[in-house]
Amino acid sequence: MGQASQRHRTSAYAARRTAGVLVALALVSINLRPAITAVAGTMGQLQAGFGLDARLLPLLGALPVLAFGVSAPCGPWLARRLGTGRAVAAALLVLAAALIVRVFVPGLLLPGTFLAGASIMTASVLVPQIVKANRGTGWWTGLCTMGFGLGAALGAGLVQPLQQALGGSLAWALAVWAVPAVLAAALIRRADQTPGRPSGTGGTAGSGGPASDAGLQETTTAGGATGEAVAIRLRKQGTAWAVTAFFGLQAMLYFAITSWLAVFLVSKGQTAADAAGLLAWFSIAGLPASLLAPVLAGRRAVLKFMAPGLGLFVAAALIGVLTAPAALQFLMVGLLGIVQSAGFGLGMALVVIRSAGPESAGSLSAMSQGLGFALASLGPLGAGFLHEWSGGWDVPFWALAAEAVFLALAGFLAVRGPAVRLAAAEAERRGEPAAVGR
Incomplete structure (x- = not known):
């Protein structure tokens, strides 16, 4: 008792x-x-408010x-x-x-x-x-x-x-x-x-x-089975680079879209207020997707198709926003927000799913987010440059859609390699086993 x-x-x-x-x-x-x-949201007030x-x-x-x-x-x-x-x-x-x-x-x-x-x-x-x-x-x-x-x-x-x-x-x-x-x-x-x-x-x-x-203690190999793992440095592991590429590419797309979407919509005849509302709708529409994407990714059978599929859906949604008439922009921007937010949720989930333990997850998170956000900073600059160079929005949107195809490729590679784990010496120093055979 x-x-x-x-x-x-x-x-x-x-x-x-x-x-x-x-x-x-x-x-x-x-x-x-x-x-x-x-x-x-207060850029216009910063000059007067803070000089x-x-x-x-x-x-x-x-x-x-x-x-x-x-x-x-x-x-x-x-x-x-x-x-x-x-x-x-x-x-x-x-x-x-x-x-x-x-x-x-x-x-x-x-x-x-x-x-x-x-x-x-x-x-x-x-x-x-x-x-x-x-x-x-x-x-x-x-x-x-x-x-x-x-x-x-x-x-x-x-x-x-x-x-x-x-x-x-x-x-x-x-x-x-x-x-x-x-x-x-x-x-x-x-x-x-x-x-x-x-x-x-x-x-x-x-x-x-x-x-x-x-x-x-869990170690995963390429086929998803538990067994002997090869302990190599994080930056020499293909899965780590694939997860980093996925995270960086989806972040690059996000920053490019949020930086220029309202400007694009105004150029297509939307009022500034309507364009700002659609940009807010882009974020709001994606909230449920950012919650559900990691849940669905927990199912391996779903993850195999979801990781590459999201990139293709983002590409399709970008072309939809580019070509849709004003009456359909609410729908297309909402769809873009859903698939883009799902990409962020999946990017965070891959760090957890594709790492062998907590310390590996922390190191992979630092690598994917550090290098990923460094890459993401090029998104707004690149889209702005292509807009100035071409004098329109077709080239930037098609370039972003092409980037989304590379996102699909990164997702394909991220879910098929061996799990990420720390190198032997590094794992021992941090208290995480480098490899455990069964």
Whole structure:
């Protein structure tokens, strides 16, 4: 009777802890976009509000993406020293400080925005690692990716109402996002803990239980079967590069589309207000897809077709937006938002699905997001250049559709290679086995 009661208490504790980690992850994800989209939605006010030179506005828009590419390795490095939960909490606290400093300290709008982007990426690359450590399902990854989209929409959509509610202060409307960042830091710090295991030992916070250890011992080979794995460096593994290419290409498409879609729609006869509404619809329509894509990707039979198929659907949707009359743009932009957001959800899911353990997931996340966002920064520039060079929008849209075909190829390769795992020496140093034969 006593043993049954103990098992019940242990099970109840595990359920509460899992729920706590999931809620904390969702709030963390929501905090990883408003710092960017809130500023993007107030570009026209920054000159008067902060004395920013108009020539620096493009730089302000590019700084977060640049920070993403530069700071991605910081996440795994910090997690090895503090534990994953503490590392994410620290990044969120720095984000909160950056949100306040950049609007209240003269001359720090640009450096503060860069620091905010670096903090966001430091936390972002560790989200898949926490999911993997807790053996989270596709619903976990889906909830996180939907949180990214929801945060982006809230950041852009609430900045004007917040400004009005706060007495017309743009600075306070931008700085108020520091509050949920601090709350998320407290929740993830408290939730992602492992009893009896120091969080700074190099292990992943939240990965000390038997279930998580089982996940650490799992090794997958090319055919999806468990067996002997060859431990080689991350950047010499084809699957790692395929996942990185998939993530980078979908991000490049996303930034190119969000940067120029409204301008394209205005050139086709839409009013500026209608074009802005359609851009918002692009994000909103994709929210369910960003949740469901990782869930569907958990089924291997679906994943084999889904990864390459999404790229082809994105290509078709781009051509649909280019050729559709004004009356059908609501439908076509919505379809584009759905397949584009599904691509982001799948990109995050591949990091979890195609890695052998939590530390491998963290390293693959840093590689795919770091290099991927560096590649993504070329999207808006390339589309803008092709538009100027060709004098129209046909060439940019066809070029983006061709890129989506390469996205399909990257997806095809990402799901067919062996699972990604750390090299032997690196895995031993981080506490993750390099290879386990059965």
